[in-house]
Amino acid sequence: ETGVTQTPRHLVMGMTNKKSLKCEQHLGHNAMYWYKQSAKKPLELMFVYSLEERVENNSVPSRFSPECPNSSHLFLHLHTLQPEDSALYLCASSQGRVAYNEQFFGPGTRLTVL
Amino acid sequence: EDQVTQSPEALRLQEGESSSLNCSYTVSGLRGLFWYRQDPGKGPEFLFTLYSAGEEKEKERLKATLTKKESFLHITAPKPEDSATYLCAVQAAYSGNTGKLIFGQGTTLQVKP
Numbered sequence: 001e002t003g004v005t006q007t008p009r010h011l012v013m014g015m016t017n018k019k020s021l022k023c024e025q026h027l028g029h030n031a032m033y034w035y036k037q038s039a040k041k042p043l044e045l046m047f048v049y050s051l052e053e054r055v056e057n058n059s060v061p062s063r064f065s066p067e068c069p070n071s072s073h074l075f076l077h078l079h080t081l082q083p084e085d086s087a088l089y090l091c092a093s094s095q096g097r098v099a100y101n102e103q104f105f106g107p108g109t110r111l112t113v114l
Numbered sequence: 115e116d117q118v119t120q121s122p123e124a125l126r127l128q129e130g131e132s133s134s135l136n137c138s139y140t141v142s143g144l145r146g147l148f149w150y151r152q153d154p155g156k157g158p159e160f161l162f163t164l165y166s167a168g169e170e171k172e173k174e175r176l177k178a179t180l181t182k183k184e185s186f187l188h189i190t191a192p193k194p195e196d197s198a199t200y201l202c203a204v205q206a207a208y209s210g211n212t213g214k215l216i217f218g219q220g221t222t223l224q225v226k227p
Contacts, residue, residue: 033213042216050213103215108155
C-alpha cells in the first residue's frame with residue numbers, strides 16, 4: 001500500500017446505525033486530518049491530529065467522533081447521523097507539527113445516510 | 115472573515131487552447147497558498163505550494179503564480195487528460211499548528227479533443 005488509503009470507499013447507513021471510517025497513511029507523516037466535501041460546497045476541515053493529539057475540532061457535531069491510536073491510523077466513528085451528513089469524507093496527512101507542508105489526501109469514503 | 119473565491123466555476127476549452135484559472139483570497143496573514151487537482155470520485159492531488167507574492171511554480175503544462183490578493187493557474191496547450199476540478203486553498207498565519215486549509219469551491223475544467 002502507498003500514500004493514504006481509506007476504507008470503506010462507499011457506505012450506506014440508516015440514521016440509527018453506528019459505523020466507522022478508517023484511514024491509514026503510509027508516508028511516515030505525523031499529522032492527520034478529516035475533511036467533509038458536500039456537493040456544491042468547499043472542503044470543510046473537521047478534525048486535526050498532530051502527533052496523535054487532537055489540535056483542532058472545527059465545531060463538528062458530537063455524532064462524529066474521531067480517534068487517532070497512532071500516527072499512521074485515523075478513524076471517524078459515526079452514530080445517529082442525519083441525511084444532511086451525506087457527503088464525501090476525505091482523510092489527509094502531512095509532515096511536520098507546524099504544517100507549512102502540503103497535505104496528501106486519500107480517495108475518500110462516499111457516505112449516504114438514509 | 116477569511117475567504118477563498120475561485121473563478122470561473124466551470125471552463126470548457128478546446129485541446130491546445132491556453133487559459134487561466136483565478137483564485138482570489140482574503141486572509142489575515144498568508145502562510146501558504148495551495149493548488150490541488152481532483153478527479154471525479156478521487157481525493158485531491160497536490161500540485162503546488164506558493165508562499166510569497168511574486169513566486170511562480172511550474173509542472174508540465176501548469177504554471178501557478180501568486181500576488182498579494184490572488185493566484186492564477188495558467189494552463190498552456192491543455193490536453194483532454196487535464197480535465198478535472200482544480201482547487202485552491204490558503205493557510206493563514208494564525209492557524210498555528212493545526213495546518214488548517216481554507217478551500218475555494220473549485221473550477222471544473224473540461225478540455226475537448
